[in-house]
Amino acid sequence: MNFDRELNADYGNYLANYENDWWQFEIGFELLTLPFKYFNIDFSYFWILLLLVESLLIALFYRNNRVFLLAFPNLVFLSQGLLGTQVRFAFAICLFLVLFSLLYRKKYFWLASLFPVLFHNSIIIVFFLSNSMKYFLNVKRKILLKKNLLWLFLFILSLVAISLLMDFILVQSGYYYYVGTKFQEGKSLSSLIYLFLSLFLLLFLLTRPVNRKYSEYIYLSFIIIVFSLIFAKSSVISGRFTLVYTLLEPFVLYYFYQSIGKKKLFFPFFILYCIFCYLKLFTITLKV
Incomplete structure (x- = not known):
């Protein structure tokens, strides 16, 4: 996931947004960067931490060992694209899927599943699909x-x-x-x-x-x-x-x-x- 940044098409955009404090991304993602900006921490540390959190979310989602074994080839495939470049969407969808796996059968799933939208607005589509499925x-x-x-x-x-x-x-x-x-x-x-x-x-x-x-x-x-x-x-x-x-x-x-x-x-x-x-x-x- 953390491959050569010269080969990562999105890394430069995230770096420029971070260093220039443009706030051009979703509010949840920008709030994650605030502690790092406040202490003048290099962007590369924020990037690595974000990838580590992604990895933790993936581990939580595939907590069934047999499912994880079946997932491993797909994770290799996704590590070279979605998980390592489109990090806002990757973080948001991984968070959503973890919440789906833990809370789908709970009454308050609709409320909890709104949270990942703060990190990427396209998650509203998955929110709509999953909650329509739940209620209909x-x-x-x-x-x-x-x-x-x-x-x-x-x-x-x-x-x-x-x-x-x-x-x-x-x-x-x-x-x-x-x-x-x-x-x-x-x-x-x-x-x-x-x-x-x-x-x-x-x-x-x-x-x-x-x-x-x-x-x-x-x-x-x-x-x-x-x-x-x-x-x-x-x-x-x-x-x-x-x-x-x-x-x-x-x-x-x-x-x-x-x-x-x-x-x-x-x-x-x-x-x-x-x-x-x-x-x-x-x-x-x-x-x-």
Whole structure:
């Protein structure tokens, strides 16, 4: 994660913001820097501490050892991008996922899950997705339940409507510099294949009797994949939330194994799907 800073496209922007006291990022992130600025501590120490906190959050999220083993290849992949460069979003999403894992079934989850928005405003999307799921979906039952199907239909309809207004929303929310650029180009064919195969697996798992352990992770993964596909024409939006799914994917693999993957008939398919998921490692060049 803490690779050569000359190869880190975002490090210079964070450094300039810190040294010039521009306060151009979210209030939560800027408040984290205040003690370091007050004592005139070099930015590199703040950066390293932030990466250490990210690592601690990841350890808390993957506290099931078997899930962590399944997550390790994805963490290598993410260390060369999201976790080591987009540190505001990485910190915020890791914090959100830890809160999700600890508090999702609590009544006050909606309030606790607002906190990570202070560190990156795009977390409001995951906040909306997870809380909509909590209050309108029955994650303890199959997706074929009438209530679940109705919510899913309305959810997809709403996202399609929003996607048609995406350029307008980006301009109004201050991200006008993305409009008409390469960041608004569609996803690659390989990315779409990855998303569709992930969607098919999740649908297969959710149409079977639900294993209550980690069922909410499977539903959240499914919703994020649907979101990423609907916004596939915007690589910056779809790509970012595909990375969120990459953090959730180890739970999908674990759930797959525990539900049917350990059976003799399905075990070869489980191994093949793991290989497919880890092919993403071939797309990175390790930076040191």
